[in-house]
Amino acid sequence: MTEQILTHAKLVLDDEVVAGSLVIRNGCIAELDTAPSRHPAAIDCNGDYLLPGLVELHTDNMEKYFQPRPRVAWPPRQAALAHDAQMAASGITTVFDAVAIGDVNKTSVRHLALEAMCRAIDHIVDAGLARVDHRLHLRCEVSQPETLTRFRELADLPRLGLVSLMDHAPGQRQFASLEAYRTYYQGKYGLSDSELEVFVERQLTNSARYSAEHRRLIAAECHARGLALASHDDATLEHVAESHEYGTRVAEFPTTQAAAEASHRAGMAVMMGAPNVVRGGSHSGNIAAATLVEQGVLDILSSDYYPAALLDAVFRIAGMEAGYALPQAVATATRLPAEAVGLSDRGRLAEGLRADLLRVRLCDDHPLVVRVWASGRQVH
Numbered sequence: 001m002t003e004q005i006l007t008h009a010k011l012v013l014d015d016e017v018v019a020g021s022l023v024i025r026n027g028c029i030a031e032l033d034t035a036p037s038r039h040p041a042a043i044d045c046n047g048d049y050l051l052p053g054l055v056e057l058h059t060d061n062m063e064k065y066f067q068p069r070p071r072v073a074w075p076p077r078q079a080a081l082a083h084d085a086q087m088a089a090s091g092i093t094t095v096f097d098a099v100a101i102g103d104v105n106k107t108s109v110r111h112l113a114l115e116a117m118c119r120a121i122d123h124i125v126d127a128g129l130a131r132v133d134h135r136l137h138l139r140c141e142v143s144q145p146e147t148l149t150r151f152r153e154l155a156d157l158p159r160l161g162l163v164s165l166m167d168h169a170p171g172q173r174q175f176a177s178l179e180a181y182r183t184y185y186q187g188k189y190g191l192s193d194s195e196l197e198v199f200v201e202r203q204l205t206n207s208a209r210y211s212a213e214h215r216r217l218i219a220a221e222c223h224a225r226g227l228a229l230a231s232h233d234d235a236t237l238e239h240v241a242e243s244h245e246y247g248t249r250v251a252e253f254p255t256t257q258a259a260a261e262a263s264h265r266a267g268m269a270v271m272m273g274a275p276n277v278v279r280g281g282s283h284s285g286n287i288a289a290a291t292l293v294e295q296g297v298l299d300i301l302s303s304d305y306y307p308a309a310l311l312d313a314v315f316r317i318a319g320m321e322a323g324y325a326l327p328q329a330v331a332t333a334t335r336l337p338a339e340a341v342g343l344s345d346r347g348r349l350a351e352g353l354r355a356d357l358l359r360v361r362l363c364d365d366h367p368l369v370v371r372v373w374a375s376g377r378q379v380h
Contacts, residue, residue: 131379
């Protein structure tokens with residue numbers, strides 16, 4: 001039996017913050033107490049916050065380590081370990097690593113390194129090298145011809161726990177503005193004007209041909225396997241109604257206030273990007289996350305492309321004039337994402353749950369990660 005005692009901490013519970021101590025035993029939270037511990041071996045947290053470990057449902061971060069520069073492929077195990085270390089350092093103890101199928105660019109890292117990324121995560125976990133708990137999030141670009149076939153090839157991966165349905169075709173959802181779409185993809189891929197027009201026409205054709213059928217079939221197969229389903233970039237009430245009809249649990253990054261509010265009313269957990277909070281708005285010009293906080297309809301935060309943003313955003317929305325109380329803000333990155341994907345053993349400071357813990361100190365109102373435990377083991 002292994003035991004650690006953390007004392008003189010501000011414990012962020014479900015509905016309140018209390019001063020007290022916490023006992024870790026055999027990888028789980030064994031005791032919570034509002035009195036300080038007198039045990040001589042207790043770790044003095046000096047009044048720092050003690051939070052549940054963060055639960056990340058959507059991050060593209062791993063891709064950066066597999067391809068740190070264009071046309072530079074990094075060795076898979078080293079890439080996976082570096083990504084894993086950054087998750088731990090950011091306070092993320094459960095991460096759903098996002099891998100994508102049906103990318104519009106067949107030379108992209110997410111297309112070429114898809115299987116290598118999955119194998120690398122399996123390797124570091126099975127070898128006992130991973131610091132945090134890794135799951136898979138399969139992002140399905142439903143408008144691409146090969147998506148259904150590739151989904152079926154990957155749908156029974158043991159770490160798969162979340163599937164999102166995306167359509168990044170021009171003229172709708174994230175890219176309602178054709179001009180914004182042209183600017184983004186021409187800059188991303190260096191296309192000439194004539195190449196861009198061919199590219200746009202191909203994406204429109206593919207979306208019209210494949211999107212609806214792939215969305216329907218993949219949703220049905222997810223339910224048959226018990227996989228949590230997420231929508232992506234819903235913009236209209238029609239989008240929301242379709243997502244709800246398919247049994248979607250998570251509404252990822254709705255682009256309008258109307259879609260976010262409708263998703264929340266329908267019982268879907270509304271996820272917004274933590275960088276949106278930290279930067280003060282969407283980089284794509286869509287609805288600001290802060291607006292949804294003010295309306296009380298933001299349920300889950302995701303670091304998306306910047307892992308350190310997750311903890312920062314939690315404390316920012318707790319500090320907003322019309323924001324959430326700290327326990328509610330913490331829940332957007334802990335309890336609520338865990339519940340959305342059916343993980344009932346984490347995301348809260350409660351006896352019997354996994355000892356995924358995060359010690360945080362405020363420095364000039366900025367949260368600093370002091371220590372991180374995953375299943376009771378200090379990983380940072």
